Amino acid sequence: xxxxxxxxxxxxxxxxxxxxxxxxxxxxxxxxxxxxxxxxxxxxxxxxxxxxxxxxxxxxxxxxxxxxxxxxxxxxxxxxxxxxxxxxxxxxxxxxxxxxxxxxxxxxxxxxxxxxxxxxxxxxxxxxxxxxxxxxxxxxxxxxx
Numbered sequence: 001x002x003x004x005x006x007x008x009x010x011x012x013x014x015x016x017x018x019x020x021x022x023x024x025x026x027x028x029x030x031x032x033x034x035x036x037x038x039x040x041x042x043x044x045x046x047x048x049x050x051x052x053x054x055x056x057x058x059x060x061x062x063x064x065x066x067x068x069x070x071x072x073x074x075x076x077x078x079x080x081x082x083x084x085x086x087x088x089x090x091x092x093x094x095x096x097x098x099x100x101x102x103x104x105x106x107x108x109x110x111x112x113x114x115x116x117x118x119x120x121x122x123x124x125x126x127x128x129x130x131x132x133x134x135x136x137x138x139x140x141x142x143x144x145x
Contacts, residue, residue, distance in 0.1 A: 006043050008031070008033065017045075019072060019073075020072060022068075022072055026065060026122050027047060027048055027066060028046055028048060030046040031045050031046060032046075047066075048066075048122050065123070
């Protein structure tokens with residue numbers, strides 16, 4: 001593996017990790033930096049990824065920010081990869097209703113909570129825009145939980 005240029009700036013509870021000139025802070029949960037005398041340090045990144053168990057076929061969507069980080073680390077997207085084409089979108093209202101029921105199921109509460117908290121941390125503008133859309137659909141009235 002080829003060495004990369006890393007800059008780490010920690011300031012209290014937050015920090016910035018820059019890899020080869022690109023800020024990847026929004027793509028990681030944490031990191032570990034280790035070094036032995038005389039060796040190049042090793043930076044282990046804890047990348048933000050959502051985990052799922054799937055049986056059968058599934059469309060795989062890699063968010064643009066994750067794809068950017070993976071590409072910066074040397075990942076080559078498969079031939080024909082189109083980040084827009086793979087987005088999981090319900091094709092019918094009944095499918096959307098089934099998805100909503102699954103999300104509301106108490107058995108899935110922790111997974112839904114982790115996914116929303118992670119997405120809000122990784123991409124806070126997404127959650128803000130989601131709430132704004134809901135308010136618009138609600139006739140401009142504030143969205144209440």
